[in-house]
Amino acid sequence: MPAAPATGQVVNSWRAAWLRVEGHWTWYRRYWTSNLYSTGLQPLFYLAAMGLGFGSQVQPGAATGGLSYLHYVAPALLVAGAVQQAVGESSYPVLSGFKWQKDYIAVTATPITPGQLLGGQLIWVGLRGSLAGIVYAIVAALFGAWLNAGVLAVVLVAVLTGIACAAPVMAMAASTFDEGTRFASLFRFVVMPMILFSGTFFPVEQIPAYLRWLAWISPLWHGNELARGATLGGLDLVPALGHLVFLGAVVTAGLLVARHWFYKRLVV
Numbered sequence: 001m002p003a004a005p006a007t008g009q010v011v012n013s014w015r016a017a018w019l020r021v022e023g024h025w026t027w028y029r030r031y032w033t034s035n036l037y038s039t040g041l042q043p044l045f046y047l048a049a050m051g052l053g054f055g056s057q058v059q060p061g062a063a064t065g066g067l068s069y070l071h072y073v074a075p076a077l078l079v080a081g082a083v084q085q086a087v088g089e090s091s092y093p094v095l096s097g098f099k100w101q102k103d104y105i106a107v108t109a110t111p112i113t114p115g116q117l118l119g120g121q122l123i124w125v126g127l128r129g130s131l132a133g134i135v136y137a138i139v140a141a142l143f144g145a146w147l148n149a150g151v152l153a154v155v156l157v158a159v160l161t162g163i164a165c166a167a168p169v170m171a172m173a174a175s176t177f178d179e180g181t182r183f184a185s186l187f188r189f190v191v192m193p194m195i196l197f198s199g200t201f202f203p204v205e206q207i208p209a210y211l212r213w214l215a216w217i218s219p220l221w222h223g224n225e226l227a228r229g230a231t232l233g234g235l236d237l238v239p240a241l242g243h244l245v246f247l248g249a250v251v252t253a254g255l256l257v258a259r260h261w262f263y264k265r266l267v268v
Contacts, residue, residue, distance in 0.1 A: 013119070016112045020120025021127065023107075044139055047077050063203050065232060067147075074145035075227035076200040078136050079158045082129040083220050086162030087169050087191055089125050091183045094173035098265055105266065114262035118255070121170065122163060129162040130155065150231035157230060161223030164247045167254025174261035199224045222246050 047070075058069035065072065097104035107117050133155035140146065169186070176182060197207060197214070198221040204212055215221045222243040229235025 013116055016116035017119035017123055019112065020107065020117055021124050024120075024124045044136060047074060047136075047140055047143065047145065063206070065234065067232065070143065070145055071147060071232065072228075073201060074140055075151070075154045075231050076224045078133055078140070078154055079161050079223040079227050080195045080200050080220060081136060082133055082158035082162035083165045083195070083223070084191065085132055086125050086129055086166040087187070089128060090121075090166040090169040091173055091186065092180055094121065094170050095176050095180050095183075098174065099177075104262075108266045114266040115259055117266075118170065118258055118262045122166065122255070125166045126159050126163055129159040133158045147231060153230035154227045157223055157226045160244075160247055160251075161219055161226075164219040164223075164250040164254070167251050167258060169254075171254055171258035171261055174258055174265060194218045194220050219247055219250050 054069075056069075058064070060066050060068055104114075104117060108114055137146070137151050137155055141151070172182070172186070173180075197211075198204070198218040199215060200220070204215040204221060207215060225235060226240060226243045229240060
């Protein structure tokens with residue numbers, strides 16, 4: 001049964017959001033090994049398979065900017081890994097907070113508001129993405145995947161791109177009242193095609209012209225362009241600002257819709 005509306009007057013908004021993050025961390029520090037694969041190993045396996053295995057057969061050329069395929073694909077795999085993790089953290093776990101574990105109802109029975117709860121959830125997604133990105137960056141460096149210190153910016157880009165994908169998925173989860181069957185379709189028909197055809201493994205210019213717009217509206221394509229620009233160069237200021245504005249707009253729109261549904265489900 002939904003709790004009565006929380007006032008939010010006892011706890012500062014940022015403090016309330018971080019209390020939710022603290023709750024996630026209390027669980028995570030005990031069970032982090034169960035998330036080890038998705039946190040850092042999955043994108044590294046992709047790197048080993050595509051960058052070192054298949055990539056060893058790809059000769060540097062115009063498509064890779066004259067660089068080795070390992071250098072070309074490494075920053076994009078970091079961003080793609082952050083997106084996969086962010087979507088995973090924002091789908092079933094968020095629905096569980098409303099439907100199965102119902103811990104969101106318990107949290108908003110305190111002075112923490114649904115909006116602050118949403119903020120804490122998004123901060124946690126960002127922190128998980130940061131941790132996974134740092135782990136990936138360090139291990140990938142052992143393979144010689146980075147040309148310069150631009151990898152630090154790549155981690156930040158990966159986190160922003162992950163949040164841009166997480167916010168709309170949180171809105172989707174908050175508006176889901178069944179068992180979450182739509183998430184299977186989301187992963188199969190949105191997330192995987194987005195990773196395959198948003199410039200992660202090859203330039204979008206190799207996609208037929210009438211389908212490229214699907215890549216251009218993908219947050220991952222904008223993240224890939226920023227990530228490669230940060231570590232490989234070749235991205236001018238105006239396009240970079242355009243990519244940042246697009247990602248910021250997706251985050252804002254997703255948060256507004258998610259906030260609406262969080263309040264609708266958690267406030268009587």
